[in-house]
Amino acid sequence: MLHQFLKKRSITNSSDVWGYAKTIIPGGGELISKKAERFLPGQWPSYYHKAKGYNVWDLNNKKYVDFAQMGVGSCIHGYANSKINKKVISSIRRGSMSSLNSYEELELAERLIQLHPYSSMARFARTGGEACSIAVRIARAASGKDGVAICGYHGWHDWYIATNIGDKENLKDQLLPGLDAAGVPKNLQGSTYPFIYNDFDGLEIIKENRDKIGVVIMEPTRGVKPLPGYLQKIRELCNEIGAVLIFDEVTSAFRENNGAWHLLSGVDPDMTVFGKALGNGFPISAVIGKESVMNKATLSFISSTMWTERVGFTAGVANLDLFSKQKSHEKLVYNGKKIKEAWEESAKKTNININISGLDPLASFKFLDGAENVYQTFYAQEMLKENFLVGSSSYSCTVYSESILKKFNKKTLEVFEKIKFINDKGDKVENYIKGDLIKSGFKRLNS
Ligand SMILES: Cc1ncc(COP(=O)(O)O)c(C=O)c1O
Numbered sequence: 102m103l104h105q106f107l108k109k110r111s112i113t114n115s116s117d118v119w120g121y122a123k124t125i126i127p128g129g130g131e132l133i134s135k136k137a138e139r140f141l142p143g144q145w146p147s148y149y150h151k152a153k154g155y156n157v158w159d160l161n162n163k164k165y166v167d168f169a170q171m172g173v174g175s176c177i178h179g180y181a182n183s184k185i186n187k188k189v190i191s192s193i194r195r196g197s198m199s200s201l202n203s204y205e206e207l208e209l210a211e212r213l214i215q216l217h218p219y220s221s222m223a224r225f226a227r228t229g230g231e232a233c234s235i236a237v238r239i240a241r242a243a244s245g246k247d248g249v250a251i252c253g254y255h256g257w258h259d260w261y262i263a264t265n266i267g268d269k270e271n272l273k274d275q276l277l278p279g280l281d282a283a284g285v286p287k288n289l290q291g292s293t294y295p296f297i298y299n300d301f302d303g304l305e306i307i308k309e310n311r312d313k314i315g316v317v318i319m320e321p322t323r324g325v326k327p328l329p330g331y332l333q334k335i336r337e338l339c340n341e342i343g344a345v346l347i348f349d350e351v352t353s354a355f356r357e358n359n360g361a362w363h364l365l366s367g368v369d370p371d372m373t374v375f376g377k378a379l380g381n382g383f384p385i386s387a388v389i390g391k392e393s394v395m396n397k398a399t400l401s402f403i404s405s406t407m408w409t410e411r412v413g414f415t416a417g418v419a420n421l422d423l424f425s426k427q428k429s430h431e432k433l434v435y436n437g438k439k440i441k442e443a444w445e446e447s448a449k450k451t452n453i454n455i456n457i458s459g460l461d462p463l464a465s466f467k468f469l470d471g472a473e474n475v476y477q478t479f480y481a482q483e484m485l486k487e488n489f490l491v492g493s494s495s496y497s498c499t500v501y502s503e504s505i506l507k508k509f510n511k512k513t514l515e516v517f518e519k520i521k522f523i524n525d526k527g528d529k530v531e532n533y534i535k536g537d538l539i540k541s542g543f544k545r546l547n548s
Contacts, residue, residue, distance in 0.1 A: 102161075102162045103160070103161060103162075104150050104160040104161070104162065106118075106148075106150070106160055107160050107161070114161060115146040115147065115148055115159035115160040115161045115163070116137070116143065116144055116145055116146055116147060118147055118148045118160065119137045119145070119147040119148075122147075132173065133277075134170070134173045135147075135173065138537075138539065138540040139492065139539060139540070139541075140169065140481050140490075140492050140539065141478060141481040141482055141485060141536065141539065142536050142537035142538070142539065142540065143535070143536025143537055144481075144482060144485060144535060144536045145481075145485075146159035146160075146161075146163070146165070146490075147159075148160050150162070152167075152172075152180035152181060153179075153180050153181045154179045154180060154181075154500050155167050155168075155171070155179060155180070155498060155500055155501055155505065156180070157180070157490065163488070164488060165485075165488050165489065165490045166488060166489050166490070166505060166508075166509070167180075167490045168440070168484075168489055168490060168491045168495050168509055169490040169491055169492045169495065170492065170494060170495065170496045171496045171497070171498045172382045173377070173496075174352055174377045174378065174463065174496040175377045175378060175380070175381065175382045176381055176382040176498060177355060177356075177378045177381060177420075177424075177429060177433060177462075177496075177497070177498050177499060178381045178420065178423055178424075178429065178498065178499050178500065179498050179499065179500035180382070182381055182420075182423070182500075184419065184423055185381050185383075185416055185419040185420055185423065187419075188415050188416070188418070188419040189383060189412055189415050189416050189419070191415075192205070192411050192412060192415040193411075193412065196411070197410055197411045197412050198409075198410055198411065202409060203409065203410075203411040203414055203415075205411060205414035205415045205417075205418055206225060206409070206414045208414070208418045209223070209225070209385075209387070209414045209417040209418050209421070210222075210223035210225075210389075212417075212418060212421045212422075213375070213387055213389050213421075214389060216359065216360040216361075216364075216421075217360060217361060217364065217373060217389055219369040219370075219391060220372075220373070220389040220390050220391060220395075221391065221392045221395070222389065222390060222391075222392050222395035222396065223387055223388065223389045223395075224239075224387070224388045224395070224398060224403070225385065225386065225387050225388075225408055225413070225414070226386045226387075226388075226405070226408050227384040227385065227386060227407060227408060227413060228256070228376060228384065228386055229256060229349075229351035229352075229374065229375075229376025229377060229386050230255070230256020230257050230258055230261075231256070231258075231386060232351070232374045232375065232376055232386035232387060232388050233255040233256050233258070233261070233318065233347075233349055233351070233374050234256065234258045234260065234261075235388050235398075235403055236318065236347045236349075236372050236374050236388045236390075237249055237260055237316055237318060237347070238398075238401055238403060239345075239372070239388070239390075239394060239395065239397050239398045239401065239403070240315065240316040240318075240345035240347055240371070240372060240394065241315055241316055242397040242398070242400050242401050243315075243345050243371075243393070243394045243397040244315030244316060244343060244344055244345050245315060246312070246313060246314060246315025246316075246343070246344070247292060247313065247315060248292060248293070248294060248310055248313035248314040248315060248316070249292065249293050249294070249314070249315075249316040249317075249318060250293070250294040250295075250296055250306070250307050250310075250314050250316070250317040250318070250319075250344070251264065251275065251293050251294070251295050251296070251318055251319070252275065252295065252296050252297070252298050252317075252318075252319035252320065253275055253298070253318075253319055253320030253323065253349060254275060254276045254320070254349075255318055255349055259285045259286065259289060260289070260292065260293070261293065262280070262282050262285050263282060263285050263286075263289035263290065263292055263293055264282075264293040264295055265280050265281070265282040265285075266282045266285060266287055266289060266290040267290050269281060269282075271295055272295065274295075274297055275295055277541075278541075294306050294307065294310055294314060298319075298320075298325070298327075299325065299327060299328050299331055301328075301331065301334065304334065304335065304338060307338055307342065307344070308338065308342070311341075311342035311343075314342065314344050315343070315344050315345065316344055316345050316347065317335060317338075317339050317344050317345070317346050317347065318347040318348075318349055319335070319347070319348065319349065320348070320349050320350070320352070320353060321348045321350065321353065321361075321362055321363045321366060321368075321370075322353050322362050322363075322366075322460065323352060323353055323459070323460070323463065324458045324459055324465065325458060326460075327366065332363070332366050332368040333368055335368075336368050336369075336370075339371075345371045345372065345394055346370040346371050346372075347370055347371065347372045347373070347374060347390075348361065348363050348370040348372075348373045348374070349374045350362060350363065350373055350374060350375055351374055351375065351376035351377050351386070352376075352377055352463065353460065353463070354373075354375050354377075354378060354379070355375075355378040355379065355424060355429075355430070356378070356430065356433055356434075356437075356460055356461075356462040356463060356497075357430055357433070357434055357460055357461070357462060358430050359424055359425055359428070359429075359430055361373050361375070362460070370390075371390055371391050371394045372388055372389065372390030372391070372394055372395070373388070373389050373390065374386070374387070374388050375387040375388075375389070378420075379417050379420065379421075380413055380416040380417045380420055381416060381419075381420040382416075383412055383413055383415075383416030383417075383420075384412075384413050385413030385414065385416060385417045387417075427499065429499050430462075432499040433461075433462040433497045433498070433499060434461045434462055434497075436462070436497040436498065436499070436501045436506065437460070437461030437462040437463070437464050437495075437497035438461045439501075439506045439509075439510070440464050440495045440497065440506070440509070441457050441461065441464045441466075442510070443506075443509055443510035443513045443514070444457055444464075444466045444513065445457060446510065446514065447510075447513045447514040447516075447517035447518075448517065450514060450517070450518075451514075451517040451518055451520065451521040452521065453468065453470075453476075453517055453520060453521065454468070454469040454470050455467060455468055455469060456469055459494065461497070462496065462497035463494070463496055463497070464494060464495050464496075464497070465493055465494035465495075466493060466494075467493060468480075472530065474538045474539050474540075474541065475529075475530050475531050475534070475538060476520060476530060477492075477493055477539055478534050478536075478537075478538045478539045479516070479519075479520060479530050479533060479534055480513075480516050480520075481539070482534060482535065482536075483515075483516040483519060484512060484513070484516060487512045487515075489509065489512060491513075
């Protein structure tokens, strides 16, 4: 059954909407991670009208099992989670906006502070990138120095993208190759100092620029875990040079443990940033930290109408309550391991070389041997025929059942076997791909 949206525009297929979108939204959409070009150009359904649990229905009302990224890592408790929705809907009924503040903001601040004993204050925003920008602003105000050392991805804002002014490859190892800094003020060139994760020698750049660097912001983990002593070394370095240490846990928090991942490392930052999983898909992000640093927010102007809206706080509180009650991290880790197992076993049985990385709940894999994007496209195409949405990473959720994990394992093996069969008969997998190959790199993804 065609959705009204398609009927009204005389479009017959959900996958054709992406082309239409590009005529009225530059680049097609708001998030690079949802672009059809990243998953399956020309075939990816791209738009949905309903999502529940681990299922998504496209505009042709076709039902899929989502093993792609569960709302780009935001929906750890599944889509439209009934318990969280109930609280959110109640807050909407009672008015999601007013001239007064929402008390749920204080409840969420209390929850986060309780989970992270070094912190005593919180600020909130709606997106991860916004919250990182808030943290950097406060940290600059606290340290009195403008320079920011960065490691990882921290959003789209000027202070971060300025890294690529003058050299489009400066963020190649943190984010994407070839990312253009068009529109970012040129005089921000040189205001950031990128360093490579787990490279002890690379920390020299921070020491050498100790007079300029007042902020070190980094993802404490993501693809790999920190080497022994690495985070400790950065902590000591920040103390030594008088820089504020921010852990950006927009993606890593609430995956392997109840709270920010760094709680497992024993190293405390001065501030921590949360987003993604905090609201189970509802818009809410947070910055928490030590009072001595966080209070410097009052010296600066950091203010926005929609940061006070009630739904985000309500969802955050309900989501964290559910997380604590269910010990959700145990299920996230278990299901993430099962996903990795499916890739690993399929690769072993078919002698196809892959590399698996990431925290268990943030699992990624990569085909090796030079066939990466051909095999990846074929994998997404063949899994789509079985009504599975897949990509090169799969972010775990608590609602995957044993039976759906088994089915994912079986279907993944079948696709790997097809690749082996095609190769064994001396044919090329590329010949079996209907649309374009998946794309990587900023220019090709963003057009
Ligand atoms: C570590 C990290 N920081 C910041 C961001 C930006 O968050 P958002 O996309 O919500 O602005 C992301 C998003 O992927 C992220 O992974």
